[in-house]
Amino acid sequence: MDPDNEHGHVIEVADRLFYERGIQAVGMAELRREVDLPLKKLYALFPSKQAIVFAVLDRRHRIWTAGLQRRIDDAADPRRKLLAVYDYLADWFAEDSFRGCAFINAFGELGSQSPDIAERTRAHKESFQQVLARLVADAGGNPALGPQLALLAEGAQTTAAISGSPEAAQQARQAAEILIDAQLRTAPGSV
């Protein structure tokens, strides 16, 4: 395995472990065992556990955001683009490995101790707000709609994680339809 792959492999494995069991619950010894690298090499690739945590979160953000954008791009019109957000959530919640938003989890676990994690969480959520704001603006909708749709999405993530059931995505989607139809230029139910 060349160095680049080793680097990426560590991040992938760490992501899975951190997401499944929490960051503090996974030790460097266990990560070392799972990636099958000597500790020395692990510390040659990353200066500290914290650096791995940051790399994991940054990768999560990129993958999640890209997946969302793909869903949005595939939708035909503004209304469907907004609703595509909840279809994306539905697919995510249905994954066996789903255990909530990794950023919310990390924030709850370490946000009060690590300003860097708090800041990354804020940036991730802010980026989501921007995506929605842009979609709402493109559709000529009331600017208040973006944050409202974001609340539904955030609530669905925590509710699905805690309840262990994916139905929150559909509930959020139905609520979103009502909010959209009430505040978008598109005539209600026209799509």
Next chain:
Amino acid sequence: MDPDNEHGHVIEVADRLFYERGIQAVGMAELRREVDLPLKKLYALFPSKQAIVFAVLDRRHRIWTAGLQRRIDDAADPRRKLLAVYDYLADWFAEDSFRGCAFINAFGELGSQSPDIAERTRAHKESFQQVLARLVADAGGNPALGPQLALLAEGAQTTAAISGSPEAAQQARQAAEILIDAQLRTAPGSV
């Protein structure tokens, strides 16, 4: 201080520390210092740190739920009772000490390692869903409305915690008004 007060005092102080900085970040030595009790007495009052954590969460649930119910009881009619939920959130978010929902934080931190914490979190959120479901039923609204309003409230909690700003409560309230007016018997805007 009599034993009952000592018991309650430990729970109060532990709640503040856990909520401010996370459960794992607060050690028994620090808690002992803050409550000014010998470690031995602490372990006479509670068999373990875990028992303190459970007592803290149970107390949080009782206080939060009672405060919510008081707000609801003070509202005059079904529509206002539903909206009172978001006024309650607004007051909560505005507190200096607000740092999100303690259950969501505990779930993110320890939910995957402690089935008891996961279960208490589920029960807390389920109880909130029941309160909303009852209000919606009393108002003769569409049963789907309850979970939708819950999503807005949950999303507002995490959003307010992460963004550090309380405006999510108002955004949730405005969205709730739209959802309520679309799905409640009460004529839109009649209250």
Next chain:
DNA sequence: AACTATAGGGAACGTTCGTTCTCAAAGCAA
């Protein structure tokens, strides 16, 4: 073949944690 530089594998280090133990001081019954 001999020497050197590198890398594997894991022991060791220094902390910190939850929990228990020690031990002296203090209260109290006789």
Next chain:
DNA sequence: TTGCTTTGAGAACGAACGTTCCCTATAGTT
């Protein structure tokens, strides 16, 4: 006062953590 039980205060314990260090074995160069 004497003996006995309970308490305060914190040292001690065993485990686990992130990180560093040591030693051996190997690979490469001459």
